[in-house]
Amino acid sequence: MNAHDLVQEIIERKGKIENVFWIACGGSMIDLMPANELLKREATTFTSTVYTAREFCLMAPKSLGEKSLVIACSHSGNTQEVVDGCETALAAGAEVVALTDCEGSKIDNGKWTTWVYPWGEGVPQAEVPQGIGALIAAELLDQQEGYEALADMYEGLKQMDALLPAAREKVNAELGARFAELCQQHKFFYILGSGPNFSQTYAMAICSLMEMQWQHCCYIHSGEYFHGPFEATEPGVFYFVQLGAGECRPMEERALAFLNTHTDTVMVLDALEYGVGEVPASVRSFLEPIFFYNMSCELRAARGKVFDHSPEVRRYMGIEQY
Amino acid sequence: MNAHDLVQEIIERKGKIENVFWIACGGSMIDLMPANELLKREATTFTSTVYTAREFCLMAPKSLGEKSLVIACSHSGNTQEVVDGCETALAAGAEVVALTDCEGSKIDNGKWTTWVYPWGEGVPQAEVPQGIGALIAAELLDQQEGYEALADMYEGLKQMDALLPAAREKVNAELGARFAELCQQHKFFYILGSGPNFSQTYAMAICSLMEMQWQHCCYIHSGEYFHGPFEATEPGVFYFVQLGAGECRPMEERALAFLNTHTDTVMVLDALEYGVGEVPASVRSFLEPIFFYNMSCELRAARGKVFDHSPEVRRYMGIEQY
Missing domain, CATH: 3.40.50.10490 (Glucose-6-phosphate isomerase like protein; domain 1)
Structure with missing residues (x-):
């Protein structure tokens, strides 16, 4: 899976996304936060919010609906709060994409798009949640409103790979x-x-x-x-x-x-x-x-x-x- | 000043508000947070975000503009970060309302609307920042999209006054x-x-x-x-x-x-x-x-x-x- 095609398919199917919700818990939520910050800073025609998954369920925003994109993440794939959050989003008609490291886990159940990512030493930053989230945000920005720094984002991820060792x-x-x-x-x-x-x-x-x-x-x-x-x-x-x-x-x-x-x-x-x-x-x-x-x-x-x-x-x- | 008339005047002057930014620091920011949560939960045709004031200046959202309402709060009226945030908002064409306890302070400078609130024992909750924020949010919701719980909000604030002693x-x-x-x-x-x-x-x-x-x-x-x-x-x-x-x-x-x-x-x-x-x-x-x-x-x-x-x-x- 890649962010460009995924976002393109979503926009083709749903039309313009009006709001993005990033839902997860603990470390997985943290991984999605920089992408939310990017959209808070750059987006002018759609909005972005991050929630710990259970609060998203208990206090679901009324703006969640057909024009929403919900990006969830559960590293183990079995975090019940995140699965519940995806169900809440699906019931509201939102487009749901779930990131997980574990194929066949609870969150990889065929009800929504699941992006199974690799994990461990040597995996490029573009292929783990922090990078995936940033790329989804950048692609959505670019495809919906144009984003001058799109190439910088791809290049920057490679620079991170290079400087980390x-x-x-x-x-x-x-x-x-x-x-x-x-x-x-x-x-x-x-x-x-x-x-x-x-x-x-x-x-x-x-x-x-x-x-x-x-x-x-x-x-x-x-x-x-x-x-x-x-x-x-x-x-x-x-x-x-x-x-x-x-x-x-x-x-x-x-x-x-x-x-x-x-x-x-x-x-x-x-x-x-x-x-x-x-x-x-x-x-x-x-x-x-x-x-x-x-x-x-x-x-x-x-x-x-x-x-x-x-x-x-x-x-x-x-x-x-x- | 009262929230109903203030919001009415703003909408008459600016047209529909598309996004609200609550900016302050520490305790004053905290006072505005529940109002932001109300809008995150209830609003469907406009959005709301809270920022510590300096981050708002350093990473000003591109969506800040003519259709933005910025509600600032500085209890002392002299918090430089909040005054700077109001200047940033004003320069972007946003409507700015600053809450402060101190008439004649730096933030009460005639450049924007200043709401001077009383403070201390016996002051009703509707007249201090947590209450004012909630009422501005509720009025904005009601006047822009209709808000069924508007009367409950006014009544609830009185109930808080009654139960606190x-x-x-x-x-x-x-x-x-x-x-x-x-x-x-x-x-x-x-x-x-x-x-x-x-x-x-x-x-x-x-x-x-x-x-x-x-x-x-x-x-x-x-x-x-x-x-x-x-x-x-x-x-x-x-x-x-x-x-x-x-x-x-x-x-x-x-x-x-x-x-x-x-x-x-x-x-x-x-x-x-x-x-x-x-x-x-x-x-x-x-x-x-x-x-x-x-x-x-x-x-x-x-x-x-x-x-x-x-x-x-x-x-x-x-x-x-x-």
């Missing part, structure tokens, strides 16, 4: 051991980010750390930092700053300047030091969450080694009934 | 001392909520606790709890659950059932025990954040007494340059 080595060499040590010293810490990267600020907190490392932490929007959270800053409190290379960077820089003079414990992951600044500015903000996701994977693994806690280990998810 | 007494009597004690025992804890109430989950964390009490904590969406955060749950970890009385209640109930068997420290603030269930179901979800905001004020005050830390005290905000 060296970036992984660099983050491990320069930040891995220190990050694990700071986790040993702090039972709790804050992670800052903003813009489309905020999806990965949230992801680093709830997926990489709470879920995979049972590490307490909190995610803060860098622009909101000065409107409340900064009062909790003092020496001894650890802040991890995701310093983006896109339009929102000034928000991180301002927060970092304050942190550097008001706590003794700051770790900065600066996308500009890893080649992300080479990605075209037109699409950089929507692609750099891929960079932060991949670096989080390295840092959680570095922590996991020191704590003897593999990021694969769960105590509840998929083990208990809930 | 007894609710404040009850929360103080039943939860105040225990909440303060739990804060003494836990340097960090989690707060859960969902739906429009999630605005107040975030508010309790970043405003009432981080800002006003320098208490470390994190806000978690109850529906997302099972998709990552729950792995950090174990005895000794404190969770505060905002149990709403609206459509999203099942998400809180599910999280609470798990918490009750996987940690020894849960505090529940159940809106149904305070009369919120009497508010018409049509508008309840969008008004109950008012309840949770007011109860958070009581709980932070209760903590403040035990820690000898008045919620009025700041160490950075309005004191240092940043």
Whole structure:
């Protein structure tokens, strides 16, 4: 399956899409967020919203209907909330596309279009949910209103593939051991980010750390930092700053300047030091969450080694009934 | 000023509004969030989005234009990010309405409509930002598409005024001392909520606790709890659950059932025990954040007494340059 043809077929069948809903849970929802941000920023004749799947069912928007495109994602294919969300969308007459890594899972049931994606080392970024979502958004933009940066988006995804291997080595060499040590010293810490990267600020907190490392932490929007959270800053409190290379960077820089003079414990992951600044500015903000996701994977693994806690280990998810 | 006439004048002057942007920072942004949720849920011919003000400036949506209504809020009237957001909106040709408590402040400069609201004990909920926002949203819905629950919204706001005094007494009597004690025992804890109430989950964390009490904590969406955060749950970890009385209640109930068997420290603030269930179901979800905001004020005050830390005290905000 490819995004260009999929979007073309949808528009041929349904006419112009008026609103897009991205529905998923946890890590899968996070993967779709940058695509939603792209449409929020660029689209002028249709709209885009992201929902955690159960809230989408419990508070379904009245604008959901025949002219809606619902993009769902469930990595396992068996997340009941996401399957329910697809059913809700289908019942409202919406076009539904479900992304999953698992062929034959609950969500791959023939009722809607299912896009089964590969996963694991070496898979190009264009073929996993963050990339697929960005391409679907970009194609929809282009085919419905024209999108000047369409080629940049395809090219930018290739640039991400090219820069990630060296970036992984660099983050491990320069930040891995220190990050694990700071986790040993702090039972709790804050992670800052903003813009489309905020999806990965949230992801680093709830997926990489709470879920995979049972590490307490909190995610803060860098622009909101000065409107409340900064009062909790003092020496001894650890802040991890995701310093983006896109339009929102000034928000991180301002927060970092304050942190550097008001706590003794700051770790900065600066996308500009890893080649992300080479990605075209037109699409950089929507692609750099891929960079932060991949670096989080390295840092959680570095922590996991020191704590003897593999990021694969769960105590509840998929083990208990809930 | 009143919401009905304001919206009528705007529509007479501009024609139909196609998109609404709510822009503010921190507590003021949080006040506008339930109104945005109302429009996300109900509107079918126009759209609504909320932004922290600086991100709105740095990543201004291309759909911002002549047919946009921008509702801004700055309690002090001097939040530069919000003034900048209004300038950005004005330059794009949008209709701008700024809410503030402070007549003659930077945002009350004659360039756009300014709605100066009163603040303090005894002011009706319809006259402060959460109520004003809900009424502007409801009036816009009604005047542009018809809104069956318009009368319920006005009535529901009066019901909130009526139930809050007894609710404040009850929360103080039943939860105040225990909440303060739990804060003494836990340097960090989690707060859960969902739906429009999630605005107040975030508010309790970043405003009432981080800002006003320098208490470390994190806000978690109850529906997302099972998709990552729950792995950090174990005895000794404190969770505060905002149990709403609206459509999203099942998400809180599910999280609470798990918490009750996987940690020894849960505090529940159940809106149904305070009369919120009497508010018409049509508008309840969008008004109950008012309840949770007011109860958070009581709980932070209760903590403040035990820690000898008045919620009025700041160490950075309005004191240092940043």
